[in-house]
Amino acid sequence: MDNRIISYVLQDAGILIEAALVLYVAWTRQWKKQGTAAFYLTCLLVAQLTRACVLHAYGFASLRYYYIYWSTDFLLVLSAYLAVCLLFRRVDLRQEKMWGLIRLLLVLVFILVAAISGVSLSLNRKHFFTYFIIAFNQNLYFACLALNTLLYVLLRYMDSTDNQLALLVCGVGIQFAGPTAALALVHLTTGGGFALWLGSLVMRLCTFGMLLVWAYAIIRAKDKATQVTRREIPGLAEVTAELDV
Amino acid sequence: MIIAALILIVSTALFFLYLQVTCQEILRREFDREYFQCIANANRLEFPSLRKSLEEFGAPVDYPRLRMMLKCDFLTLTYLLKNVANVNRRYSNEERLLILYFRWQFHSLAVRRLLRVGENKAILKLTSVLEYFANVVGQRVNTVRFGNLTAADYLHNL
Numbered sequence: 027m028d029n030r031i032i033s034y035v036l037q038d039a040g041i042l043i044e045a046a047l048v049l050y051v052a053w054t055r056q057w058k059k060q061g062t063a064a065f066y067l068t069c070l071l072v073a074q075l076t077r078a079c080v081l082h083a084y085g086f087a088s089l090r091y092y093y094i095y096w097s098t099d100f101l102l103v104l105s106a107y108l109a110v111c112l113l114f115r116r117v118d119l120r121q122e123k124m125w126g127l128i129r130l131l132l133v134l135v136f137i138l139v140a141a142i143s144g145v146s147l148s149l150n151r152k153h154f155f156t157y158f159i160i161a162f163n164q165n166l167y168f169a170c171l172a173l174n175t176l177l178y179v180l181l182r183y184m185d186s187t188d189n190q191l192a193l194l195v196c197g198v199g200i201q202f203a204g205p206t207a208a209l210a211l212v213h214l215t216t217g218g219g220f221a222l223w224l225g226s227l228v229m230r231l232c233t234f235g236m237l238l239v240w241a242y243a244i245i246r247a248k249d250k251a252t253q254v255t256r257r258e259i260p261g262l263a264e265v266t267a268e269l270d271v
Numbered sequence: 272m273i274i275a276a277l278i279l280i281v282s283t284a285l286f287f288l289y290l291q292v293t294c295q296e297i298l299r300r301e302f303d304r305e306y307f308q309c310i311a312n313a314n315r316l317e318f319p320s321l322r323k324s325l326e327e328f329g330a331p332v333d334y335p336r337l338r339m340m341l342k343c344d345f346l347t348l349t350y351l352l353k354n355v356a357n358v359n360r361r362y363s364n365e366e367r368l369l370i371l372y373f374r375w376q377f378h379s380l381a382v383r384r385l386l387r388v389g390e391n392k393a394i395l396k397l398t399s400v401l402e403y404f405a406n407v408v409g410q411r412v413n414t415v416r417f418g419n420l421t422a423a424d425y426l427h428n429l
Contacts, residue, residue: 168278175285178292192296199289203282210279214272232286239293242365246300 036230037074043237044071047244056244062112063194063240069105070233073098096159103163103170107136110170110198114177116191117184135173139165164209171202193243197236204232294372297365298403306409307402314351316344316405322398325391334384338377341397345373348404356411366407373400 044067051057051064080094111132115125143162178195186192208225215221311319317340352366362370376396383390 168282171282171285189296189299189301192299193293196289196293196296199285200293203286203289207279207282207286210275210282213275214279238364242297 033226033230036227036234040230040234040237041071041074041078043234043241044074047237047241050244060244062109062116063244065112066105066109067237067240069102073102099163100159103166106170106198106202107166110173110177113191113195113198114173116188117177117180117186132173135169136166139169164206167202167209168206171199171206174198174202190243190246193239193246197239197243200239201232201236204235205229291372294369294400297369298399300403302406302410304409304413305406306413307405310348310351310405310409310412314347316347316401318344318398318401318405322395322402325394325398329391337394338380341377341394341401344401345377348401348408351408352404355408356415366404369400369403373397376400 048064048067048071051060051067057064076098077091077095080088080091084090114128114132139162143165147161174195178192178199181188181192181195205225205228208221208228212221212225308319310316321337321340349362349370353360353362376393380390380393380397383393
C-alpha cells in the first residue's frame with residue numbers, strides 16, 4: 027500500500043477521533059474535569075484543519091502553507107507544554123507549597139528551553155521559521171516528555187488513585203516519546219529516506235495512540251461513575267459455577 | 272551526534288515504558304465485584320491457584336507446565352471475551368492492547384527464565400492480565416438479559 031495513503035488514513039482518523047472526543051466532552055458537560063484534554067484536543071483539531079484548508083487552497087509548495095505549517099506547529103508545542111502544566115495542576119498535591127515549587131520548575135524549564143533555542147536563532151537570524159522554531163519545538167517536546175515522566179513518577183510516589191489522570195499522562199507520554207525518538211533517528215541518519223518515512227509514520231501513529239488512550243480514559247471514567255449506581259444482580263458465572271459443582 | 276543517540280535511546284525506552292504503563296493502568300481498573308473467581312471455577316482455569324502458589328511459596332510449578340497453564344487459560348479467556356455476551360463478536364481496543372501485552376510478556380518469560388531475572392514478576396503480570404479478562408467476561412455475563420430476566424435469573428428459573 028502507498029505510504030501516503032497510510033499516512034492520510036491515520037491523519038483523517040485522528041481528526042475524526044479528536045472531533046468526536048471534543049464533542050463527547052461538550053455533550054457530557056465534562057469541561058471542568060476534562061478541561062486539559064479538551065483544550066489540547068481542540069488545539070490539535072484547529073491546527074490540523076487549518077493546515078488541511080491551506081494545503082487544499084494553496085498547495086504543498088506554497089509559501090503560505092510553509093508559514094501556516096510552522097506557525098501551527100509552534101502553537102501546538104506551546105499548547106502541549108501548557109497541557110502538561112495543567113496536568114500537574116490536576117494532581118492532588120495536598121500542599122500548596124509543593125505546587126509553588128513545581129510552578130517555579132515549569133517556568134524555569136520554559137525559560138531554559140527558550141534561551142537554548144535563542145542561541146540557534148542568534149546564529150541564524152535569517153531563518154527564523156526553520157532554525158528557531160524547529161530547535162524550539164524539538165527542545166520543548168523533549169522537555170514535555172521529561173516533565174511528563176516526572177509527573178508520572180510523582181503520581182506513583184503519591185500513590186494517586188486518579189486512574190484517569192494516569193492514563194492521560196500515559197497518552198501524553200506516547201505522543202511525545204515516539205516523535206522524539208523518530209526525530210533523533212532522522213538527525214542521526216542525516217535525513218535518510220527510510221528514517222524520514224519512519225519518522226512521519228511514527229508521529230502519526232503516536233498521535234493516534236494517544237487519542238485512543240485518551241478516548242479510553244475519558245469514556246471509561248464515565249462508565250466507572252455509572253457502575254456505582256447500577257443495581258446488583260446475580261451473576262450467571264456464579265450460577266454456572268454452582269451447577270458445575 | 273552523541274546527544275542525538277542519547278535522546279534516541281532514552282525516548283525509545285520511554286516509549287515502550289509508557290506502552291507498558293498504559294497496559295498496567297488499564298489493568299488497575301476496578302470492577303464493582305470480583306467476577307474472576309466465578310469464571311475461573313466455572314471454566315476450570317488455573318491462573319488463580321498459580322498466582323496463589325507464587326505469592327505464598329514464592330516458586331512456580333515446573334516451567335513447561337506453567338507455560339501450558341498460562342497458554343490454555345489465555346486461549347479460553349480470549350475465546351470467551353470474543354464470544355460470550357458480546358454482540359459485536361470482536362475485541363475492544365483495550366482488549367487488543369492487553370492481548371499484545373500478554374503475548375509480549377509471555378515471550379519475554381522465556382528470556383527472563385534464561386537470564387533468571389524477574390521471572391516471578393512476569394508471571395504475576397501475566398496472571399493479572401488473565402484476571403482482568405476473566406473480570407470483563409464475568410461483568411458482561413452478569414449484565415446479559417433475556418427479556419426482563421438477567422441470565423442468572425433465567426437459569427435459576429429453569
